[in-house]
Each structure stands twice: as structure tokens, then as C-alpha cells.
Amino acid sequence: MGLSALDITIVLAYLAGIFVLAQWVSREKGGHQKSAKDYFLASKALPWWAVGASLIAANISAEQIIGMSGSGYAIGLAIASYEWMAALTLLIVGKFFLPVFLRNGIYTMPQFLEERYGHRIRTLMAVFWLGLYVFVNLTSILWLGSIAVNQVTGMDQMLALALLGAFALAYQLYGGLKAVALTDIVQVSLLVLGGLLVAGLTLAKIGDGGSIVAGFHKLWDTSPEHFHMILSKDNPFYKDLPGISVLVGGMWIMNVSYWGFNQYIIQRALAAKDIHEAQKGVVFAAFLKLLMPVIVVLPGIAAVMLAPDLARPDQAYPTMMGLLPSGVLGLVFAALVAAIVASLASKINSVATIFTLDFYAKWRKDTDEVGLVRIGRIAAAIAIVLAIATARPLIGGFDQGFQYIQEYTGFFTPGIVVIFMLGLFWKRANEAGALAAAIGSFGLSIVLKLAWPALPFMDRVGLVFLLALALAVVVSLVGKPTGEGDLIRVDDVSYRTDVSFNMASLAVVAILVALYAVFW
Secondary structure: OOOOHHHHHHHHHHHHHHHHHHHHHOOOOOOOOOOHHHHHHHHHOEOHHHHHHHHHHHHOOHHHHHHHHHHHHHOOHHHHHHHHHHHHHHHHHHHHHHHHHHHOOOOOHHHHHHHHOOHHHHHHHHHHHHHHHHHHHHHHHHHHHHHHHHHHHOOOHHHHHHHHHHHHHHHHHOOOHHHHHOOHHHHHHHHHHHHHHHHHHHHHHHOOOOOHHHHHHHHHHHOHHHHOOOOOOOOOOOOOOOOOHHHHOHHHHHHHHHHHHOHHHHHHHHOEOOHHHHHHHHHHHHHHHHHHHHHHOHHHHHHHHHOOOOOOHHHHHHHHHOOOOOOHHHHHHHHHHHHHHHHHHHHHHHHHHHHHHHHHHHHOOOOOHHHHHHHHHHHHHHHHHHHHHHHHHHHOOOOOHHHHHHHHHOOOHHHHHHHHHHHHHOOOOOHHHHHHHHHHHHHHHHHHHHHOOOOOHHHHHHHHHHHHHHHHHHHHHHOOOOHHHOOOOOOOOOOOOOHHHHHHHHHHHHHHHHHHHHOO
């Protein structure tokens, strides 16, 4: 597979256009220098459409498109539960979590932990998130993205990996979050258009030139085992997606942690103009999540018929791109690069935010705003260099990159959810209990993985959550209350939402019920 002159022109035009747009939207008025608030929280002025689009752009990247298509090829539609359950999770985040965060002027998740519990838990979790973002998230996006670039263009994979990282860094280095968030509506529009083109053209090919609907029915009839949302115990991939647990078990813990307490995700909502804009943005993102399986899973399932002998599942999406005609291939490849760049830039900015505000600013309290922005840019550059250097040794050996990410983060996720949920809704929780949950989550996960290897990791996440919750409650009750050290105000927080949010939420729930009823 290779790109024609037309395809290359389309891709280069996108790269030049999005770079110029990012610098233009993040420019400052004459005489005004970027402050930390401008750089890390987009001046707290994001409108709802930017919040929603940026949430999706930060989320949907190579590990989603390439990784989930690969899982669609291997497992089937069941992997879409990560997307569809996320839509419901976003509504919970908008109604119950954001009001507390915005009321208390939270910039980073470690900051919330310090104001609620104390400095030790802030430091512990800040170190964890920096490690996760650099050595799991950035590396996986770079590696899986470079696979796609290599297969589509023939470019050396390591060169592709380095170029993706360098462009993403340059794209957001000057403007920070504003450069990322205010261009993400373009990125998401291109992503959706490109994804729908891949899905539509592959289904039309399966339908032997007939309609897309005919192709879908033929695919369903030919590979019915790939269209079950709830896997039975005899399914070879039950350990990855253990039946009903995707609806009532550990997947909830994974989703709540990711969408509610993950810096590079929640940072977009924290940068909204106000709570109403943030909540409208979250609803917008929830509707987009309902559409995502068509874009990121269906092409992988289609590859079961069109390319049944792939060496690795993660080759499914790039292979489907190879079926596209010239021009369309360039547009779809630009959409894939858009997703990779947007997500990389988001994570780079969040690494810079946490390092600068949660470490450097605490250590060098006399640093001015301009100095903090400069340190943020240096941290961003170091993060992407580390990710480029470690991507191959850390990610290169996995057949399904998306599943690797879930398995690794599942060691820590239960403790994160316990810490934040108790911090938000139980005033008796203290720092000792939070530390016990954080450390216990990792330790208990290792013990259960070694002692009970047959236990599906999602069930392990749910079980560890319950154990870590009990541990945190007991330790908190034995110890002293946080008392005056608790700076988080919840007494005057309103959880009421307007009619439009409520109606949109009901629509999302109704669509989810219909989807699971059809594909049970």
C-alpha cells in the first residue's frame, strides 16, 4: 500500500492547516504574555463544543482506532462496551463530579487530592500519573500510530514514530491547551468523516457493490459470533470481556476512573467557561461516544471477511484503509493522523500541567507565570522524547495494544476510584485511608493476578475495588478525621441540572438500551 500524489497533497494540506490554525487560535493580544491559566487551562474560557470535541479527540487515538479495530477483528462487537458504557459514565461525571471540581477551582487531579487529603497522596498520585501518561499512554499511541503510518505509506516505523511525536509536540508547544482544544472540533469532524468512509466502503465491498446495509447484514450472517455484546463463558475471549461484568462489574470502575479522574480527560471540562458549558460539552461527547464503535470497531469486524489471514489483529484497520481509492485514502489517513496528533498533544499538555503545577510550582514557589509556562514547555519536550525512546521495548511485543493498556492500568484503577469517590462524597475519609487504598489496590491486584490467574482482569478490577474500599473505610475510621486540612467545599454544591441536560441524558440511556437489546 502507498499514497498517491493526491493523497500526499491532502495529508500535507491537513498538517499545514491544523498547525497554522492551532497557532492562530492560541495567540494572545498584543502585550499579553501567556499565564499558567492561559497555557494549562485555556484561560478557563472553553465553550461547550470545544469541551465535547476535545474530550473525544483526547480519547480517540491510535490505541482506540488501531487497537479497538484489532480487538474487533479478534473479539468482535463486545469490545464496543468500552465506548457505549463510557457514554453513560460521561453523564455521571457531568452531573456529580464536575460541580465539585469547578466549585473548588480545581486545576489538576493531584491538586484536588492535596486539598481534600494532604500532600503525600498528591505526590504519590502525581508520580503515578506522570509514569502512566509517558510510559503507557504516549508510548502506545506512538507505537500503534506508527504501525498505521508504516502500513499505509511504507515509511520506516521508527521514523514514523519520531515524526508523529515531533509534530504533536510542535503543534501544542506554544499554545498549550487552547491550541489543542480549540482545534479539536476540526480534528473530530475529520475523524468522524474518515471513520464513516472506511466503515461504509468496507461494508459496500462486502455487499459486492450493493448497499452498505446489505453488506452489514451479510457480515452479520457470515460472522454472527462477532456481533455478541455479552460473551459467554465458552468464548475464547471471555477473560478479556467477562460476560455481564461489562455492565455491572469492573468496567464501571475502569470508565469512572478514566472519564472522571484522569487529568488529560477532565482537564477539558475544568477549562470550560462555567458548569453549564462543561455539562453541555459532556453530553455532546456522550453522543459522539455512541457513534464511535461504527468508526473504530466495525472496520475490524469487516476485516474478518475481507482479510481473514492477518498476522496480527492490530493490522486490521490499516489493511482496510488499503482498500480505499486514491483521494479517499488520503482523507482517511489524514483523519487517522488527526486522531493521533490530537491525543498525543492532549497527553503531552497534561504531563506538562501535572509536572509544572504539582511539582515545580510547589518546589519553586517564587516562579512567575512566564517561568511556569517555560517549564511546562520543557517538560512537554522531555516527555515526548522519553516516549519515543521507550515505545518499542514497552509496547512492541503486544498483539492487541488496547487490551495491554486496560490490563496495565487495571492494577491502579480500583484505588484511584476509591480515593476520589470517598473524597467527593464521604467527609470522614482521611489521607491514611487514601494511601491505604492506593497502595492496597496495586498490591491486591498483583496478589490476585498471581494467585488466581484464571480470573478475568475486569472481574479482578471489581473485586480489588471492593477490597480497597473496605480497607480505606476501616483505616479512615481508625485514624483521625482530616478536619481543617480538608479544603474541599461540597456543602454549597448544587447537583441540579437543566432540562436540556436531563433530556439528552434520557436519550443516551434509551439508545444504549436499544443497542444492547439488539446485540445481546
